[in-house]
Amino acid sequence: MVKSTSLALAVFAGLLAAPAFAQDVPNLKIYTYDGFAAEWGPGPGLKAGFEAICKCTVDFVAADSSIGTLRRVQLEGATTEADLIVGLDTAIAGEARDTGLFAEHNFYFDELTLPYGWTDKNFVPFDYAHFAFVYDSDKVANPPKSFEELIAMPDDFKIVIQDPRSATPGLGLVLWIKAAYGDRAPEIWAGLKPHILTVTREWSESYNLFLEGEADMALSYTTSPAYHIVEEDDDTIKAALFTEGHFAQTEVAGVLRSSKHQELAFQFLDYLTSADAQKIIPTTNWMFPVIDLGYELNPAFGTLPQPEKTLTLPEAEIEANSAAWIDEMLKAIQ
Structure with missing residues (x-):
């Protein structure tokens, strides 16, 4: 009887604690375009990979295009729930930067394999x-x-x-x-x-x-x-x-100044250019990675x-x- 009562109290305490624990886990909200977030796109794999190391949850919120993601965050301004945008490209990066909505990062890009150099302080490239x-x-x-x-x-x-x-x-x-x-x-x-x-x-x-x-x-x-x-x-x-x-076209990601989880958002940018994340992108987003994956890059890309x-x-x-x-x-x- 004592053991049963103790077990019941432990289960009850666990049920009470579960919602509080869930509330303590930060949620990273990422605006992107629909193809990126789709079940066949890179979003699900990146979500699973980052959640395995971040002690957080990741939610992708999709618009119909990368231009649409920028327009949405422009409308929402500092009140946006988004922590970062993934999927802008270099053609609209200047316009995005001029909104003043994006924070600067402190990453270095000495190992990228882009067809040109990269020095942007607001945006991090992830494919091209x-x-x-x-x-x-x-x-x-x-x-x-x-x-x-x-x-x-x-x-x-x-x-x-x-x-x-x-x-x-x-x-x-x-x-x-x-x-x-x-x-x-x-x-x-x-x-x-x-x-x-x-x-x-x-x-x-x-x-x-x-x-x-x-x-x-x-x-x-x-x-x-x-x-x-x-x-x-x-x-x-x-x-x-x-x-x-x-x-x-180089696709980029940037952290919003208004993010309530900026440190976590920058960790996601770091993850996005890691080998673990980069090997997901080629055969889900059908673009080149921005780092040299060696034998982990599908050989089909070498024939192009x-x-x-x-x-x-x-x-x-x-x-x-x-x-x-x-x-x-x-x-x-x-």
């Missing part, structure tokens, strides 16, 4: 790839090797692209053409107009149109073929390399041809002119 048009080599035997060759294709050769106001690849294409052609950009856009089947709001819409055979090429990434190789054992989807060079030239634009120039460049593009293709 170059923008490219992908095609099915069974259907397109001789893909264009430049924007000018694409323009010269018959008018029934169609491409699908994304809206730069809502999708980061769409904005990336605007920057790519501007970096390659400068003041000739409106001429290039006008030349592309007959080939543009449609401009979709998000990447997934246009990529699905391409996979369904509605278009000959889709704006995507040099790493997109890796998905088809790994998941479908299909090596017919390829990225067309252009002689002008390609613009790179990469541009010989990486195009860039100064961040200040992007921030000052991107709205005008988008208007320039829309005017040319409408």
Whole structure:
């Protein structure tokens, strides 16, 4: 009887203590885009990996795009519940920094494998790839090797692209053409107009149109073929390399000044660039890691041809002119 009573009291005490213990565990809230947080994306693996070492819980809150995550935190301001954003990219990093909502970090980046150096004090990179048009080599035997060759294709050769106001690849294409052609950009856009089947709001819409055979090429990434190789054992989807060079997208993460768990948020950034986290990203987000994974990188990525030239634009120039460049593009293709 004494043992039973003691056990009952211990169980009762445990039940009382459980809610208090749960409340003591910090919850890290991360804003990101829907593909990152999806069950097939890197979010679940990163959540499990970080929770195993942080004595915390992680919640990903998804928007329809990385641009959407920035707009949401801009609306919420200092009252946002988010501790950090994962999935902004270098095209909108300047705008994000100018909001004043992001804290500075103290990380060093001497082991990154990006195609260019990294010194940003607000944002930490976690993956990258170059923008490219992908095609099915069974259907397109001789893909264009430049924007000018694409323009010269018959008018029934169609491409699908994304809206730069809502999708980061769409904005990336605007920057790519501007970096390659400068003041000739409106001429290039006008030349592309007959080939543009449609401009979709998000990447997934246009990529699905391409996979369904509605278009000959889709704006995507040099790493997109890796998905088809790994998941479908299909090596017919390829990225067309252009002689002008390609613009790179680097995805970044940043901690919000208003975070109630800043130390924990910075620990997540540190984890995000660790080997344990980086080996999750390539075959879930289908981008290159930012560190050398050696044999742990799926060999499919080693088979992907990469541009010989990486195009860039100064961040200040992007921030000052991107709205005008988008208007320039829309005017040319409408």
